[in-house]
Amino acid sequence: TLWNWYRCCAVVRVLVLQAAWALSGGQVRYSVPEEAKAGTVVGRLAQDLGLEAGEAEARRLRLVAQGQRASVEVSGASGALLVSSRLDREELCGKSAPCALRLEVLVERPLRVFHVQLEVTDINDNAPVFRVNEEALNIAESSLPGSRFPLEGALDADIGANAQLSYTLSPSEYFSLDHQGNNDKSASLGLILTKALDRETIPVHRLVLTASDGGRPSLTGTMELVISVLDANDNAPQFNQSVYKVKILEGSELGTLLVTLSATDPDEGINSDIIYLFSRHVSTKVKEMFTIDENKGEISLQGKLDYEEIDSYEIPVEARDKGSPPLSGHCKVVLEVLDVNDNAPEVWVTSLSVPVPEDASVGTVVALLSVSDRDSGANGRVRCWVWPASPFGLEATFAGSYSLVLREALDRERVSEYEVEVRAEDGGAPALRGRRGLRVAVSDVNDNAPAFAQAVYTVLARENNAAGAELARLWARDPDEAGNGRVSYSVWEGGVGGGWRPASSYVSVDAESGRLWALQPLDYEELQVLQFEVRAVDAGEPPLCGNATVQLFVLDENDNAPAGGVAGEVVAKIRAVDADSGYNAWLRYELWEPRGKGPFRVGLYSGEVSTARALEEADGPRQRLLIVVRDHGEPARSATATLSVSLVEAAEAALAAAAGSSSSSSSRSAAGAEMGAGAASAATNVWLVVAICAVSSLFLLAVVLYGASRWAPRAAVLSGPGPTTLVCASEVGSWSYSQRHSRSLCVADGAGKSDLMVFSPNFPPPPPGPAAENGSYVDASQNFQVFFFFFFPRYYYYFFFNAD
Incomplete structure (x- = not known):
């Protein structure tokens, strides 16, 4: 059938165009015949764009609407470009050739834009059409053979060969057909009188005029000519030229004179009086836009010309005499409208990806824009830029299409939102400008760790404080927002004096407020200094943290009564010297031997050796104590001292206490003394007098x-x-x-x-x-x-x- 023949031709044409594009390596172009059925495959778009199988649906391959009803669509499964609704080339492009539709194709993750040109080819689906089915002509019988009578040709909505018309006239011995030229605007069709007319023999001639186009198969249209033979006035007016060409700027003032027509009639008297008027076939739009002076033949402007709406007009004009019957001459006025810069550039945002993460890399596409100017030539050439220029810029991706890209690194803590303006300027004189504002928000990423107000917090607390008492309040700042800036606090375990118990057994920190609480009453005799770290962690992904050191010093209270001689009596003092400074010189003492429940103990930081319990005979006459002293450096260094203690009776103990003999060394030391009772008593009296004076x-x-x-x-x-x-x-x-x-x-x-x-x-x-x-x-x-x-x-x- 005819339709199948059209489809075969269309498929062949698509294959040829696609092959040509693949060889040239240029822009993606497809061709599809008009009137193709819905579902017809135009091209393998995903494959031609370099996408893998199944990637079209995953990356959301889609078309960007351009303001017109979409006639094609992208198949989500296969990524093929399909016809979705009826394509009518005449409706889309009129008489323009070629009829090319520019499509924008978006691919997400990452965002990219491609431009596809779809040419809708013409098929011979429109037959030639005359404006009227019947046209009446009046021809004087005095007309000489060879006289020519203009006829209005048919119109064919197709283009190219499908719109090339040829005419035939039904057989007649009086008339023949004259057809000159192929262009619609310059073609001339006329009826030639081949034999003198005789009104008395044949008063009316009926002929059929047939128009055939150049399509295969050819389509035809007909019009009946009714020719009345008139008597007398046998000369029609004649214009001095058949076509008048006029150029005028759009927006010209109303009343502007466009052209003055001139026609002559060789008759005499009333038969030579001529009036000018628009042909009866002229459109209503022409009558609204122009006016003609009947007597002078002057055509003037009475409407506003707009190049962007209509860029040319064809005005058929008739010169008619006043004879009886009147005769007419015809001409055509072709008016070309010239463009002026009366349209500012327009900027549209076709896609916007916000908010932009603050860690987005340079070159990230933020938005896709389309810029156009309805003017032509230099008036329609547009240049674009971004204001302010930092931190974004424009990159041209295609004619009239731009990408707004990131040119500099972002920092949400410095600027959380940008007001960007895309400006466009055409090349007219004076130039016109257009602009489009964009608001680009910056989203937060966890790039700031919590930071405490100070690196070291020093806290003093009296011993025997109540459990749950607040010791201090810590605070860390995180400039990030939402979860990235929400800080929680915790105690990071550290050592304590004496037994290296965890800090969490003494203190706790509120996870939200950072308040430091005491979990139990503090005992100076057990714990003098507690050093630990508090960690602040945000809720970001991944979380970031900051630390602060807390030095908790326990202040002593007089909460222990003096011991009787059973325990707590000072026996000796060990003193060590460290040449370092700071924590590296802070020393602590530990009793290494004997371990367990021995009769002696050593002060952690004082180095005093005292009795831990009442002495018994089972303890023996002599005790050997091994004392280790360590600093707080990293790594810790240590030294040892050996103390020998002799156990004596009560009377001997008084003399030994008065003498106060002890010795120590880095390797081994021995302690012992013997003194007479008189010397001990004298020394004691002297010290008592001095002490009483000082204390008073x-x-x-x-x-x-x-x-x-x-x-x-x-x-x-x-x-x-x-x-x-x-x-x-x-x-x-x-x-x-x-x-x-x-x-x-x-x-x-x-x-x-x-x-x-x-x-x-x-x-x-x-x-x-x-x-x-x-x-x-x-x-x-x-x-x-x-x-x-x-x-x-x-x-x-x-x-x-x-x-x-």
């Missing part, structure tokens, strides 16, 4: 200082970012540790405490919060207390801890 003087000074500081608020917890100074002392001897220098203290013999720690901070103003309101931070009076605590420890416990 210090007591008077303490009373004065206490009165000055009585109303000062107390400090339960001290914390702050100032420099750390730690001093440890004992009755037998003293040593000190500081970040900047060392100092020595001398304390009277016989003190009841085995250890002393003083912290002298230098704090900035306290931060706001409940702790500050409750007076938990250091002020001037508290500094005074610390000073008093350092120099007069015994009276400090009495006045400041037991005053109430």
